Amino acid sequence: MERPVTHTVLATQDLCIGYASKKGNTLIASEINLAIPQGQLVGLVGINGAGKSTLLRTLAGLQNPLSGNRTLNDTPLSKIEPQTLAKQLSVVLTGQAISKNLSVVELVSLGRQPYTNWLGSLSETDINTITLALQATDTADLKHKKCYELSDGQLQRVLIARALTQDTSVMLLDEPMTHLDLHHKAAVLKLLTQIAHEQKKLVLFSTHDIELAIAHCDQMIVLQDGKAIIDTPKQLIQKGVFDALFPSENVRFDADLGRFVIG
Numbered sequence: 001m002e003r004p005v006t007h008t009v010l011a012t013q014d015l016c017i018g019y020a021s022k023k024g025n026t027l028i029a030s031e032i033n034l035a036i037p038q039g040q041l042v043g044l045v046g047i048n049g050a051g052k053s054t055l056l057r058t059l060a061g062l063q064n065p066l067s068g069n070r071t072l073n074d075t076p077l078s079k080i081e082p083q084t085l086a087k088q089l090s091v092v093l094t095g096q097a098i099s100k101n102l103s104v105v106e107l108v109s110l111g112r113q114p115y116t117n118w119l120g121s122l123s124e125t126d127i128n129t130i131t132l133a134l135q136a137t138d139t140a141d142l143k144h145k146k147c148y149e150l151s152d153g154q155l156q157r158v159l160i161a162r163a164l165t166q167d168t169s170v171m172l173l174d175e176p177m178t179h180l181d182l183h184h185k186a187a188v189l190k191l192l193t194q195i196a197h198e199q200k201k202l203v204l205f206s207t208h209d210i211e212l213a214i215a216h217c218d219q220m221i222v223l224q225d226g227k228a229i230i231d232t233p234k235q236l237i238q239k240g241v242f243d244a245l246f247p248s249e250n251v252r253f254d255a256d257l258g259r260f261v262i263g
């Protein structure tokens with residue numbers, strides 16, 4: 001169903017992403033121009049090494065761009081104080097450094113840090129938000145476990161719960177469904193869709209599950225050959241963007257089926 005176009009939350013102008021070192025710059029992708037409105041579920045796809053994590057880290061302000069601009073709610077990202085940014089943007093990254101000695105509920109509570117006073121004491125609102133996030137991610141039963149006791153999939157859901165408690169207008173997630181079984185994959189996808197559509201947030205996640213993104217996302221960003229193409233899944237299929245995503249000897253995209261065929 002078509003929903004009305006609303007306010008742009010996350011935008012880039014001629015963004016070049018990559019890595020700067022003394023030996024020179026390594027350019028990963030350039031001329032990235034995005035203007036993503038609130039209330040959308042956006043999938044970021046591309047082959048291994050295309051630059052999905054690099055783009056997410058750059059959009060999150062964890063990595064500087066080589067050039068170009070990033071704005072969050074019309075303000076340049078570099079001008080937003082860390083405390084304010086933490087109320088506007090949350091991230092779930094792969095290989096995120098966390099203290100695994102914390103219990104699940106302690107880790108999830110950290111998401112409320114931008115809202116708590118200098119004593120770090122939790123208000124009733126904080127506690128309700130934490131309880132809802134644990135329920136939404138099916139991690140309430142794990143809340144007293146130490147994070148080192150969790151499976152990869154359980155930890156993944158706990159990290160999503162922590163991001164949920166931050167209650168931000170933008171959520172960026174790097175491969176949030178990678179370690180999940182089919183049941184939890186469907187549940188997380190449903191949750192992310194609900195956060196985008198009902199809470200009117202922007203949820204941008206990278207995935208290798210392109211078919212799932214095609215079926216569920218409002219828009220997709222395809223990183224390919226150092227460029228980013230953003231459009232609705234339908235338009236991307238019509239433009240033939242997925243046809244050239246993988247070397248054709250092993251995989252081809254069947255536009256009628258809307259999925260990849262091996263062979």
Ligand SMILES: Nc1ncnc2c1ncn2[C@@H]1O[C@H](COP(=O)(O)OP(=O)(O)OP(=O)(O)O)[C@@H](O)[C@H]1O
Nearest residue numbers: 019026028046047048049050051052053054055206
């Ligand atoms: N710290 C770094 N310094 C230099 N180059 C890097 C660094 N980290 C990643 N790269 C390179 O940047 C490119 C993009 O990597 P990135 O991890 O963003 O890709 P990706 O699309 O997320 O890949 P995958 O699907 O395998 O997770 C790769 O060629 C990688 O080798």
